Amino acid sequence: xKLLFILLFGTIxxxxxxxxxxxxxxxxxxxxGQPYAGxxxxxxxxxxxxxxxxxxxEASGVLDANGEAVVTLKQKKGRTYSVRVVEPANTCYxxxxxxxxDSPYDVDGTFxxxxxxxxYLKLHVHNINCIDNNDEIKFRRLWISGGETNDxxxxxxxxxxxxxxxxxxxxxxxxxWQVTKNGVTNNYxxxxxxxxxxxFDFNLDY
Numbered sequence: 001x002k003l004l005f006i007l008l009f010g011t012i013x014x015x016x017x018x019x020x021x022x023x024x025x026x027x028x029x030x031x032x033g034q035p036y037a038g039x040x041x042x043x044x045x046x047x048x049x050x051x052x053x054x055x056x057x058e059a060s061g062v063l064d065a066n067g068e069a070v071v072t073l074k075q076k077k078g079r080t081y082s083v084r085v086v087e088p089a090n091t092c093y094x095x096x097x098x099x100x101x102d103s104p105y106d107v108d109g110t111f112x113x114x115x116x117x118x119x120y121l122k123l124h125v126h127n128i129n130c131i132d133n134n135d136e137i138k139f140r141r142l143w144i145s146g147g148e149t150n151d152x153x154x155x156x157x158x159x160x161x162x163x164x165x166x167x168x169x170x171x172x173x174x175x176x177w178q179v180t181k182n183g184v185t186n187n188y189x190x191x192x193x194x195x196x197x198x199x200f201d202f203n204l205d206y
Contacts, residue, residue, distance in 0.1 A: 019074065022109060026111070041061060043059040044081070081100065083101075092117065123161070131181050139153055145172045
């Protein structure tokens with residue numbers, strides 16, 4: 001009987017302590033590929049109680065010069081664990097600002113966060129050699145640094161456009177466009193780089 005009690009007590013003790021787990025947190029500047037140092041991070045857990053969801057901070061700190069941190073904690077059953085990195089100022093992009101244990105973001109215990117600062121772009125599109133209303137242009141912008149693509153926009157006739165500056169993530173970009181005039185179609189592309197807080201005008205004359 002005494003032995004049974006000891007075994008039962010030990011089982012309860014082990015289950016209450018949970019399993020020890022080490023996680024690796026990383027933050028990257030998506031525009032440059034460089035680490036984001038000095039950002040605050042927080043590891044939290046939650047559980048459902050009779051009076052609602054209960055949250056608890058398990059660990060917190062600041063990412064080192066390599067934009068990284070390693071946290072070791074005991075993961076208990078019945079609790080949901082999340083990792084968050086506080087985004088830096090002047091951010092125009094973040095990838096999954098809150099990530100969860102045992103989710104697709106949990107890659108062998110590593111949680112990678114991506115941010116990108118803002119830049120500013122103004123687009124000008126001019127049909128400078130218009131033939132007639134059958135002229136057509138298809139164009140789109142690609143953010144190479146972030147792997148982002150967009151659908152083609154289509155305009156016809158003697159199209160003229162001068163936009164305003166708008167914010168977007170810094171990094172490497174490319175415009176692709178296809179022009180059809182007098183039944184002949186030609187394809188073009190142009191690449192450029194936007195740095196943090198840079199204002200840039202892109203002219204698409206066709």
